[in-house]
Amino acid sequence: MRRARLRSWIRVVKRAVQGKQAWAAEPSCASVIARVGLIAALCLVASPDDARAQSRASENAVTQAQDAFGINVGSQSTGLYNNNSVRGFSPTTAGNVRIDGLYFDQAAELPHNLWSATTIRVGLSAFGFAFPAPTGVVDYQIRRPGDAPSRSAYVYADTQLGAKAETDAVIPLRRGRLSIGVGAGLYRNEYDNGTDSSQLSAGVRLRWQPIDGFDVLPFFSLSNMYDNKAGPNVVPAGSTLPPKMERRRFRGPNWAAKDSAERTFGVIAVWTPDASWTGRLGLFRSVNRDGIGYTNLITGVTPDGLGRQIISVDPPSGVASTSGEIRLSRRLGRGDWFHQLHLSVRGRDRRRLSGGSAQYDLGLISLSSPQMALEPNYIFSQQTREAVRQWIGGAAYDGRWRGLAQLNAAVQYTDYRKRTIDPTRPAVTSHAGLLLWNGSLAANLSDDVVLYGGATRGLEESGVAPAAAVNRNAALPAILTSQVEVGARWRLQPGLTLILGAFEVSKPYFNLDDRSVWRELGKVRNRGVEVSLSGEVLPGLSVVAGAVALDAVVTGEAVGRGDVGRRPVGSSPLTVLVNADWRPPGRERVSFDLGASYSADIVASRDNRAIIPPRTTIDVGVRYRLHVRGSNATLRAQIKNITNEGGFSLRGSGAFGVTSSRVASVSLTSDF
8 A cells, every 4th residue: 555655656756747748738838837846846945044934834724814704824724614615605616716806717726835825705804805796705815925035844644645745935036126936745635435646736936026116926836636536426316315435435446537737827916106006917827627537426326335337438628717807096085084996807718628528337336345347448529619708897996984984885897708619509609798786884883893784796607517417517607696794893802803794695596407407497595694703712712713504595486396495405504613723821832723613404405305414523633833943843733523423425416425534634834
């Protein structure tokens, strides 16, 4: 087993150095940059250095969180929401992703060595954000190379034989004018369904200030995934839960493994000629290329664990998008009362190649036995091409009367065009020109209490049809969405904040119909109440705690006929999260962390008959801070799901996987 893992690591490095790619387009430039970036990063780790600037050893999601709604710092995360789940919806699928606040149409993964943190902007955290969105916004903050040289390294290993190694360095080339940051990572990923993969990532950032008041930040990142095995989606016979599945058992076949390559090119420019004017530009290119891909379905699974295994094989495919934003801001007023005006033009050009898949029936299989079927000879059909072009022009106003009130308002006009070319039918072109808007108001009742409310209307993407659908991978239309919310923020004491909020989000509802076609079946309205407590409760004790109670309802003719249940698939009436970090008095080097999460029953089928039971998980850990030759380092040990709580994860309407098992890990983060 260990020799196999070692051979896998060697294969990842060898393939990266050789520049082996999983796609036919853009190989030479990307492979050269990948090699240069990786070699440069490794060489920098070996070079001497006497200054530390951007500390990774001090990263701590709990102590750095401003609320309980979601933050990711380096390899750590906390919060009720994440990039794929906010108030019952996915902001990433909806297209609500930003880089340093600027519009970004994401097609590729952004590796850790490129960004320092991601923040979920929803509720009060979206105040001052020029153009918010109904499903919330995922905002990436790029690691900006500073004026002081720095280096960091991160290594990780766990009891499932997963491993990570990352390194990052900053080199000032001309103080105050030019600096470069490079980073690289190697990963051995092990998953609870028995699958695994290897991954290489690298990133380069260049910060250039040619003149005072003008900053330019070009960057590039790559993320290559190798031998990513296709884990099974288990579909029971009828609207029931599957039989108990053993974790860490791969239900093959071994040849169903995919290679993929993701690239992001970007440049951010900020111009501040004086205190009144700010110009910002973001231009991004995001590319995701997949080799031959696989979907692993085990359907009609009976209580004794027998089912039919269907493998869908996709020819090489990909998504590529060019997007960006130009924004000009003007600040007026002084002292306690000022206004800020924003004029913005955003746009994107997204191209997608998909479809052409072939399907193979591998016969009956038991969930307790490996699949030994031979790899078939693939015969693919012609693929579908999709193109989306969208332009958005907008104006926003931000008015603040310090200590009394804040008003945000914006209006946008979007021109959305989509063309789909399917070889089996005539080309389809859709066009929408819509006026969108948002407005919000916050009022200070006192120095410690703020009331707020707002409404937003947006045009968002609705993703693609899932693996279990007859029209799998088919792109869905853009949808009109809306949100209203009210709430209050109360500063209980310096450094400790309580937020209470209520919201309602409305969207079209997509799911499988009675013919297993993924399409719009009605409307969904998510109405909920959320609470957040964050900050230092006692000296040395930091807490991030939150809960969201959700009343999600589907309406429409399909519900009236009984074809669709009243609750949307994936919804849960209650989610609770508690994270704590405690540093004992007099022991500044040691801290203990505790995390607990609870999810009530989850709707797992379209007709609401299959329900995943409630689940509670508990994580514990300890940090020990070291000082070695003047350098800071943090040694961390952690056990996730210490009670080894079992259960099922939802992989789509009526499709299931296994949940995470207990895993112990140790990591070392060092600035040197």
